[in-house]
Amino acid sequence: MAKDFSTRAENYSDWYNELVNRADLAETSAVRGCMVIKPYGYAIWEKMQAVLDRKFKETGHQNAYFPLFIPKSFFSREADHVEGFAKECAVVTHYRLKANEDGKGVSVDPAARLEEELIVRPTSETIIWNTYKNWIQSYRDLPILVNQWANVVRWEMRTRLFLRTAEFLWQEGHTAHATEEEAQAEARKMLDVYADFAENYMAMPVIKGVKTENERFAGALQTYCIEAMMQDGKALQAGTSHFLGQNFAKAFDVTFLNKENKLEYVWASSWGVSTRLMGALIMTHSDDHGLVLPPKLAPLQVAIVPIYKNKEQLERISEAARSIKAGLEAKGISVKYDDNDNQKPGWKFTEYEFKGVPVRIAIGPRDMENGSAEICRRDTLEKSICPQGELVPAVESLLEDIQRNLFERALKHRQENTVKVDSWEDFKVQIEQGKFLLAHWDGTTETELKIKEETKATIRAIPFDVQEEEGKCVYSGKPSHRRVIFAKSY
Amino acid sequence: MAKDFSTRAENYSDWYNELVNRADLAETSAVRGCMVIKPYGYAIWEKMQAVLDRKFKETGHQNAYFPLFIPKSFFSREADHVEGFAKECAVVTHYRLKANEDGKGVSVDPAARLEEELIVRPTSETIIWNTYKNWIQSYRDLPILVNQWANVVRWEMRTRLFLRTAEFLWQEGHTAHATEEEAQAEARKMLDVYADFAENYMAMPVIKGVKTENERFAGALQTYCIEAMMQDGKALQAGTSHFLGQNFAKAFDVTFLNKENKLEYVWASSWGVSTRLMGALIMTHSDDHGLVLPPKLAPLQVAIVPIYKNKEQLERISEAARSIKAGLEAKGISVKYDDNDNQKPGWKFTEYEFKGVPVRIAIGPRDMENGSAEICRRDTLEKSICPQGELVPAVESLLEDIQRNLFERALKHRQENTVKVDSWEDFKVQIEQGKFLLAHWDGTTETELKIKEETKATIRAIPFDVQEEEGKCVYSGKPSHRRVIFAKSY
Numbered sequence: 001m002a003k004d005f006s007t008r009a010e011n012y013s014d015w016y017n018e019l020v021n022r023a024d025l026a027e028t029s030a031v032r033g034c035m036v037i038k039p040y041g042y043a044i045w046e047k048m049q050a051v052l053d054r055k056f057k058e059t060g061h062q063n064a065y066f067p068l069f070i071p072k073s074f075f076s077r078e079a080d081h082v083e084g085f086a087k088e089c090a091v092v093t094h095y096r097l098k099a100n101e102d103g104k105g106v107s108v109d110p111a112a113r114l115e116e117e118l119i120v121r122p123t124s125e126t127i128i129w130n131t132y133k134n135w136i137q138s139y140r141d142l143p144i145l146v147n148q149w150a151n152v153v154r155w156e157m158r159t160r161l162f163l164r165t166a167e168f169l170w171q172e173g174h175t176a177h178a179t180e181e182e183a184q185a186e187a188r189k190m191l192d193v194y195a196d197f198a199e200n201y202m203a204m205p206v207i208k209g210v211k212t213e214n215e216r217f218a219g220a221l222q223t224y225c226i227e228a229m230m231q232d233g234k235a236l237q238a239g240t241s242h243f244l245g246q247n248f249a250k251a252f253d254v255t256f257l258n259k260e261n262k263l264e265y266v267w268a269s270s271w272g273v274s275t276r277l278m279g280a281l282i283m284t285h286s287d288d289h290g291l292v293l294p295p296k297l298a299p300l301q302v303a304i305v306p307i308y309k310n311k312e313q314l315e316r317i318s319e320a321a322r323s324i325k326a327g328l329e330a331k332g333i334s335v336k337y338d339d340n341d342n343q344k345p346g347w348k349f350t351e352y353e354f355k356g357v358p359v360r361i362a363i364g365p366r367d368m369e370n371g372s373a374e375i376c377r378r379d380t381l382e383k384s385i386c387p388q389g390e391l392v393p394a395v396e397s398l399l400e401d402i403q404r405n406l407f408e409r410a411l412k413h414r415q416e417n418t419v420k421v422d423s424w425e426d427f428k429v430q431i432e433q434g435k436f437l438l439a440h441w442d443g444t445t446e447t448e449l450k451i452k453e454e455t456k457a458t459i460r461a462i463p464f465d466v467q468e469e470e471g472k473c474v475y476s477g478k479p480s481h482r483r484v485i486f487a488k489s490y
Numbered sequence: 491m492a493k494d495f496s497t498r499a500e501n502y503s504d505w506y507n508e509l510v511n512r513a514d515l516a517e518t519s520a521v522r523g524c525m526v527i528k529p530y531g532y533a534i535w536e537k538m539q540a541v542l543d544r545k546f547k548e549t550g551h552q553n554a555y556f557p558l559f560i561p562k563s564f565f566s567r568e569a570d571h572v573e574g575f576a577k578e579c580a581v582v583t584h585y586r587l588k589a590n591e592d593g594k595g596v597s598v599d600p601a602a603r604l605e606e607e608l609i610v611r612p613t614s615e616t617i618i619w620n621t622y623k624n625w626i627q628s629y630r631d632l633p634i635l636v637n638q639w640a641n642v643v644r645w646e647m648r649t650r651l652f653l654r655t656a657e658f659l660w661q662e663g664h665t666a667h668a669t670e671e672e673a674q675a676e677a678r679k680m681l682d683v684y685a686d687f688a689e690n691y692m693a694m695p696v697i698k699g700v701k702t703e704n705e706r707f708a709g710a711l712q713t714y715c716i717e718a719m720m721q722d723g724k725a726l727q728a729g730t731s732h733f734l735g736q737n738f739a740k741a742f743d744v745t746f747l748n749k750e751n752k753l754e755y756v757w758a759s760s761w762g763v764s765t766r767l768m769g770a771l772i773m774t775h776s777d778d779h780g781l782v783l784p785p786k787l788a789p790l791q792v793a794i795v796p797i798y799k800n801k802e803q804l805e806r807i808s809e810a811a812r813s814i815k816a817g818l819e820a821k822g823i824s825v826k827y828d829d830n831d832n833q834k835p836g837w838k839f840t841e842y843e844f845k846g847v848p849v850r851i852a853i854g855p856r857d858m859e860n861g862s863a864e865i866c867r868r869d870t871l872e873k874s875i876c877p878q879g880e881l882v883p884a885v886e887s888l889l890e891d892i893q894r895n896l897f898e899r900a901l902k903h904r905q906e907n908t909v910k911v912d913s914w915e916d917f918k919v920q921i922e923q924g925k926f927l928l929a930h931w932d933g934t935t936e937t938e939l940k941i942k943e944e945t946k947a948t949i950r951a952i953p954f955d956v957q958e959e960e961g962k963c964v965y966s967g968k969p970s971h972r973r974v975i976f977a978k979s980y
Contacts, residue, residue, distance in 0.1 A: 027621075027624075029556070029557045029617070029621065030557075030561060030564075030617065030620050030621075031557045031559045031560070031561060031608065031617070034557035034558065034559060035557070036554070036555070036556050036557065036621050037554055037555040038554055039552035039553065039554045039636060042552070042553050042554045042555055043552065043553070045555075046553060062529035062532070062533065063529065063532050063533070063536060064526070064527055064528055064529045064532045065526070065527040065532055065659065066519070066526050067519045067520075067521045067524035067525070067526065067657060068524065068610075068641055068643065068657050069521045069524060069580070069657070070521070071520060071521060072587070072595075072596060072598075073595065074520075075587070075596055076594070076595040076596055082589070082596060087586060087587060087588075088585065088586055089585070089586070089587060090559070090582045090584075090585055090608070091582060091583065091584040091585065091586075091587065091598050092580045092581060092582050092583075092610065093581065093582075093583045093584065093598065094580075094581040094583065095578060095579070095580055095581065095645040096577060096578055096579070096581075096645065097562070097565070097577060097579060097581065097609070098577075099572070104566070105562075105563065105566040106562060106565055106566055106572060108562075108581050108583065108607055117598055118521060118580070119587070120558070120582065120610070127519070127520065127521070130520050131517075131519065131520075131526050134517075140832070146529060150641075151558055151640075151641065153558065155585040155586065167557060167558050167559070169555065342630070
C-alpha cells in the first residue's frame, strides 16, 4: 500500500480525498467549490461520455447546446422549480471590469450593471423550454429528443471532489412529446440506459426505482433514479430521469396542434448524469492500494514493466514486450510499455496499482528464459505466470473476468449489507452500521422527514422490483403496502 | 433556390443570417448575445471536434478541465493580459437568490455577496497557470501538454451567430515547457495542426503567418494565425497559437529546477479554435441554394429520395434503395433513405440542398426500368445517371471529388482576389472591392492603425511564405522588407 495513504477502515473520507488527489483524478482550485479535473481523471470521464453519447444516439437523441446564462425571471415561471433551483446559484450582475485609477488591479464597472441579472445555469429546463416554444407548432414537430453536454453551477457550501462541487460537468436530456405516455416511456427508457451503463460499464450494481414526492426534482411529477451502494454502505444517487408532465410547457406556454387539430400543452421529460459518477466509480471499487477501474472504463488497460539489470537484458525484454503490446493492441486493448529508466520496477508497480490499471505484466530475465511473463490483476492483486505466446488471449479473458468480478463483488457487498427491518429500534441500529434498509413506510412526507431528522436516513427509492406486501410503517405503525429503501447517502 | 432567401449578391450579411437560421444550424436566444446551437449545427461541430481531438491526442496532448470562474485579482497579474481580457466580461458578484416577500419572483440576496468577484472565463491562461504552479517542480514534470474543451464568455455588443457571440464553445491548449525552443515549436506545430484541419477537412485554404504586435494575443510574445478568405473577400481568423514566453510563469510564479539544478521560469504556449469555425465553414462554401458542406464534415453524406406514384412502385424502389444504402454504409458513408410520405420529392430535394448534403440520389420508376439512379452533387448541382450496380464506387469517388473541388474552388477564389498593391490610391480602391492586399508596410503600429482608421483594413498576417523583397510602405513610403496581407475582416 502507498505510504502515508489512509485506509478505508481508518478513515473512509480521508481515504477518498487522498485517493482522488494521489491518483491524479482531480484537485481543488483557487475558486471555492470548483474543481480541476486532471488529465487522468478526465480520460476516465471521456470514456464514460463516449459510451453514454453512443447510447443516447442509438436511442434517437441528438446533441445541441443552449446558453450558459438564464435570465433571472425564468426561474419564477415554474412554481416548484423556483423553490428548488433559484437559491444557491451564481449570479451575474455586471458585464465589464475597468482598471483602477491607481493603476493597480481592476474593479467591477458600476456603469455596466445588467438590467436583469443572469443566473449561471444550475439546470436548463427553463431556457430550453423557452427555446422549444419556437420549435414546436404541430404534432409533426414532436418528439424532440435533445441532449446537451455542459457545465452547470450550484453554489455549495460543503464541497467534495466529484461528489459535490459548485461547478460540475454533466449531460442533460430534454425531450418534448405529444402524449403523456410517450414522455413517461422516455423517462423510463433513459433510466434503463443509465442502469445499463452503470452495471455493464461501471460494474456498479444499481437499484432502479422512483423517488418519493419529497425527494423529487423540483418541477417534476415523477423522478426515477438509480441508486448505488458505496463501500461504506452509504447510498449514492447515480442518475435521475424525470417525467415533467406539462409543467414546463405551461410555464413557457409551449403548445402544439394535435392530430385532431386541437391545441394542447406539450409533455416533457428530462434526465441527467454528471461527473458525480466519477465519485461513484471510485467509491464502488477502489481499495487501500488505490484506484480500481473496470476494464471498460480504464484509459489504460494493461501496463507492461520490464525488470532488468543491464542494457542487453532490457533489449531482449523490450523485443518481447513490443510484440506482446502489438498483439494486445490488435485486439483493441490499450497498452503501455513502460521502459522509463528513471524509475525502478517496484515504484512502477505501486504507481500502476494506485492508478487502477486493470492488468500489469512484468517480464524479467528469468521470465525470458522460461518464455513466460507474470500477470497481476488489479482487482484481487493475484499474480500468475503465463507463457508469452498465450498472453494475448489470457489478458483478453482476464479483462472480461475483472469486469465481471468487480460487478459481482459490488453486488455481493450490497446484498450482504441490505437488510429488512421491521422495528424502529432495529432501524436505528442497522442504519448506524451502514446498511440499506428495506422497511415499510406510511407514504407521508411527515414520517419521511422525521426519520431523516432522527437518523439522517432518507428514502433512496421505492424500488421497481419490490413485491407488494402488507405491513406497518417502521416509524408510525400505520399501514404500508410495500417496502422502500432507506439509507444514509452522499 | 429557396423562396424568400436572400442571395449573396443581394445582401451577403442577410444571406448568412438567413442561412444559419433556415439550415437549422443556430439561433439567437433569450439571453443577449448567447446562441442556441441547434442539433444539425451541433452535429457539424461534433464532427469538427472529433477530428481535432484525435489530432491533439496524436500529437501527445491530453484533455483536462479547469474552473469556469476566475478570481478577479488573477487578471491583474499579467500586465498585458489585463488590458486585453479584463474588460467586457461577465462578472459574478452574488451566490444566492431569494424569493420576494410579495411571493412574486426572486431577487438577488444582498447578503450573499462574494468577497471577491468571479469572472466567467474569457480564456483560461490565468487559472491554468495558477494550477500549473503546483504541478511543476522539476524539468521531469515538463512538458505539460493539456487541452480543454470548454465554453467561454466575452461580452460583445454586436453579435452574430457563430462569428461573434458572448458565449462560444472552443478548445484551448495550454502547454508548459522547459525551453523557449520547445514552446515555440509547440506553437508552430499546433498552427500546422489547425492549417491541416482547415484545408483537408473544412476544404478551406488558409494563409499561415504571424500577427503584428498590435494584433497579438494579450500576454503573448508571438501570435501565429491561420487566415481564410470568405466569399465576400473578407478575412476570417480561423485559429491562433501563441508563444507566451515566460509571461504567465512569471505572473503566477511557476518555476522549475532544470537539469543543471537551477531554478528557471517555465515557457508557455496556448492555442485555440472555436465555434467561429462554423461561420468560416458556412461562408467559404455555401451558395444561394443554402449550405454546402465538405463531405468529411457532413453529418449526412448521402440522401436517397424515392419518386413514386403508388405503393407498388415505392416497394420496388425501397428494395433497391435499401440495398444501395447498405452498400454505402459498408464503406463508412452516412446515408438516409427518405421514404417519408408526408413530403413530395421536390420539397425533399430543396431541403437536402439547403442542408448541404453532399450527394443526393433520386430513384423513380423509369430509373428502376433502366436499373439506374440519378445522382446530384451539391457543390455544382450537376446531375448524372449511374447504373445502380455502380453506385457505391461512384458515390465514394464523388465524395472525394466534392471534397477536393470545394478546396480548389475556394483556393481559386482567394487567388483571384489577392492582389499586390504598391500605391496608397490603389490600396484604397482594391480594399473596397473585397480583396486581400499584399502590400509593403513600414513595420510600425502607428502606420498600421492609420491604415485601419482610413480603410478599416487590418494586417491579417505576415505570411510565412512571402519572399523577402525590398519595397516602400504603401502608406508612409518608408522602407519595408516584405509584403504583408491587409484585408477587412470578420
